[in-house]
Amino acid sequence: SVWISGALAQTDPLPSWNDGANKQAIVEFVEAVTSEGGADFxxxxxxxxxxxxxxxxxxxxxxxxxxxxxxxxxxxLAPDHPEWKTTQPYQAVLENDMEALGKAGEKGLMEILAVTHASMSTAEFEKTVTDWIATARHPKFDKPYTELVYQPMLELLAYLRANDFKTFIVSGGGIEFMRPWTESVYGIPTEQVVGSSIVTEYKVVDGVPTLMRTPKIAFVDDKAGKPVGILTHIGKRPLAAFGNSDGDYQMLQYTTAGSGKRLGMFVHHDDADREYAYDRDTHFGSLNKGLDDAPKEGWHIISMKDDWKQIFPE
Amino acid sequence: SVWISGALAQTDPLPSWNDGANKQAIVEFVEAVTSEGGADFxxxxxxxxxxxxxxxxxxxxxxxxxxxxxxxxxxxLAPDHPEWKTTQPYQAVLENDMEALGKAGEKGLMEILAVTHASMSTAEFEKTVTDWIATARHPKFDKPYTELVYQPMLELLAYLRANDFKTFIVSGGGIEFMRPWTESVYGIPTEQVVGSSIVTEYKVVDGVPTLMRTPKIAFVDDKAGKPVGILTHIGKRPLAAFGNSDGDYQMLQYTTAGSGKRLGMFVHHDDADREYAYDRDTHFGSLNKGLDDAPKEGWHIISMKDDWKQIFPE
Ligand SMILES: [Ca+2]
Ligand SMILES: [Ca+2]
Incomplete structure (x- = not known):
């Protein structure tokens, strides 16, 4: 609307973004899809x-x-499980032995996830996550994880919502691990969080209706799973999608294959000074094919180093 | 708010509901949970x-x-499948032979659902549903199905939304069968529709990113599945839940077990003149345990005959 456009012209909605092609692409995209009577409205x-x-x-x-x-x-939980001191993969975790943990492989990791994420009610799990996230601190930045969110992306979320977008998280992470804090940290309510999940069963336990978490995987919201998660939870093709790794490749592909104006962007971690620098060769969040195909697919690569004035909220 | 309360006092938000205990329970519930500073806010x-x-x-x-x-x-589809004329369960469908269809049992029904609902893209399925619902007519009322929605429930949906409720469908029906028309008919957008689903796969077909429907059941959103569907899609316990059969028992149970003021209601089909009369003994929507347990659970039984002035929109 005229009023909003006017207000935006006066106060930059993306103050932590440096002027440049990426910031411009965001603003042009939003103006195109919100301009009544326009071809891309x-x-x-x-x-x-x-x-x-x-x-x-x-x-x-x-x-x-x-x-x-x-x-x-x-x-x-280790004090209740003395056998873990000499049993893998637990011993590796207790001794911070990442090499031994690597040897335990995916099977070892699934065992750890089952023990720490399942065989409890969703209410218990929610409390566990809420307590942990309130006190845990990042090893490098020595801050709560919820303060290690990207200020430019918070501004982008707010800018889109101010323009009547519904913003969803579509993450490979556990849906119930995110929900306890996404509303307060990102302004994204539980019903707009899409993630991986385990099979949960409803039963009445000692007279109390309870949702029990089982150790069985229900859905993996990663790679080709992301468009499926979007279908299941949203039922509409997004206009814009933001990711940072090849796990997001299909989400961007599905999004930008839609008709009319679309926006697909990867955050590129190229800032070793202020955060981290990694892309093709990392265990967490590797970006290979996405980096290769971005130019021909019309996807934008956001440089943390060049595009972002500030990384974290102050 | 004061303004809304004043407006509601002047214009009845539920004009198709007769005055009585059920209408009163709805209004009292809404006023309790929306009164700022109140115990149940x-x-x-x-x-x-x-x-x-x-x-x-x-x-x-x-x-x-x-x-x-x-x-x-x-x-x-029968012209492309001449063998169906002599093969069950198809023959039963083509000859409207409900007895033979009954004999084909759940297995026969699943076969029909697979043939009519799967092995196509979600886009094709959406178009098929959209075309069908625009032309199909109900055998008794000779009207489109989308006009055979309950006027009192449309008013209830609007009343709740006017009071800042998010309204969700939580149905045993297929999620993709409902989504093409729930927004225009109920004002409920696709992302607020929860239903049963089949496994859907994302793949690029001839260069086109496509969501393909497989014949495998992914989730049955009925009975104990309803609280699970609510967890998956919403992640919050509802304040109010409305159903009509034992398939909704666990949804009402889970909802009303929450703390503070809650509302659970069954629509009771007791109006053979204006719609249908059935409860305990029917193939579609039987209400047994719900009817038995409603008094002790504090659930309300809505009588279509007594509570509703009007059944369908005019
Ligand atoms: Ca990622
Ligand atoms: Ca029903």
């Missing part, structure tokens, strides 16, 4: 934007935050 | 109401509308 109810979480909205190095949570939980 | 973002669809928002007799769709699709 989209009705408010259809304005959907999806965001990966790890590495796109918050820090994912030196390891995914959910993994740090799982390791901390193993340590917290 | 709930912040707008937490105001969630869930609605079953078949038999709660629209007609489900003489059979579920989705089943009528499936049978019509078998008939439409």
């Amino acid at each position: 989209v009705a408010p109810g259809e304005r959907i934007a999806t965001f990966d979480n790890d590495g796109t909205l918050w820090v994912e190095h030196p390891m995914y935050t959910q993994l740090a949570f799982a390791f901390d939980r193993v340590k917290a | 709930v912040a707008p973002g937490e105001r969630i109401a869930t609605f079953d669809n078949d038999g709660t928002l629209w007609v489900e007799h003489p059979m579920y509308t989705q089943l009528a769709f499936a049978f019509d699709r078998v008939k439409a």
